[in-house]
Amino acid sequence: xxMPWRETEIPGLFQTTRPRFSDSRGALIKILGxxxxxxxxPFVAREIFWSISETGVFRGMHFQIGPRATRKVVFxxxxxxxxxxxxxxxxxxxxAQLWETELNPETGGLVIPVGCAHGFEVLDGPAAMVYGQDxxxxxDADAGINFESAGVRLRSAxxxxxxxxxxxxxxxxxxxxxxxx
Numbered sequence: 001x002x003m004p005w006r007e008t009e010i011p012g013l014f015q016t017t018r019p020r021f022s023d024s025r026g027a028l029i030k031i032l033g034x035x036x037x038x039x040x041x042p043f044v045a046r047e048i049f050w051s052i053s054e055t056g057v058f059r060g061m062h063f064q065i066g067p068r069a070t071r072k073v074v075f076x077x078x079x080x081x082x083x084x085x086x087x088x089x090x091x092x093x094x095x096a097q098l099w100e101t102e103l104n105p106e107t108g109g110l111v112i113p114v115g116c117a118h119g120f121e122v123l124d125g126p127a128a129m130v131y132g133q134d135x136x137x138x139x140d141a142d143a144g145i146n147f148e149s150a151g152v153r154l155r156s157a158x159x160x161x162x163x164x165x166x167x168x169x170x171x172x173x174x175x176x177x178x179x180x181x
Contacts, residue, residue: 005111008101010087010094011180012113015101043073043111045132053079053122053129056156060119060165061086061145065177068141070133072118075109079127081120086150086171089115092180096171098151115178117145121154144168 005014021028053059061084064070074083083103087094092115102123103109112118120129147154147161149170 008099010085010097010099010113010116011092013085013087013099013116014111016108016110043071043132044134045073046136047133049131049133049137051129051131053125053127054160055079055122055125055127056158057122057125057127057160058119058147058152058154058156058165059162060084061117061147061150061152061168062119063088063115063117063143064135064138064141065143066141068135068138069114069178070135071114072112072134073109073132074103074112074118075130076103076107077105077128077130079122080104080124081122081127081129082155083110084119084121084147084150084152085110085112086117086119086145087115088117088145088174088176089113089178089180090176095180115176115180117150119147119152121152121156121159123155145171145174 005016007014051059081103083101085099087097089095144165146168147165149172
């Protein structure tokens with residue numbers, strides 16, 4: 001069964017609802033299959049990560065640069081998050097624009113294109129977020145943008161944010177290597 005994908009306002013950013021099969025035992029939910037990446041090129045995961053975060057945690061805005069730049073598929077298996085995507089591709093009609101949606105186990109997932117930063121805030125935790133990446137994680141290619149400079153306004157009165165994420169460079173000082181194709 002193919003998955004219903006729709007392109008969002010950010011070109012190349014696709015959102016889906018996942019087919020769900022339920023009965024008296026529970027549910028079986030399709031995450032991703034061959035050809036299930038919207039109108040984007042087929043997605044082949046080279047690495048899969050799983051994070052568990054408590055209510056009030058913010059992680060982001062992260063991406064990889066250079067030859068290790070990566071597309072991601074993300075979805076939530078527990079809890080509720082506000083998910084953010086920031087377009088960093090020069091020439092894109094949505095360059096430097098922030099997009100957000102709420103994700104939970106019922107809402108589906110995203111295919112995030114190369115050249116977009118990703119982050120999320122946990123609204124109801126613990127939240128389990130799963131990421132598939134089409135490139136391997138590389139500390140040398142790991143980068144990010146300060147969330148506040150990207151326009152992210154957190155709902156939590158006392159957000160839990162890593163020192164690294166607080167100290168990421170501001171959007172206006174980032175010389176983006178990404179080009180919109």
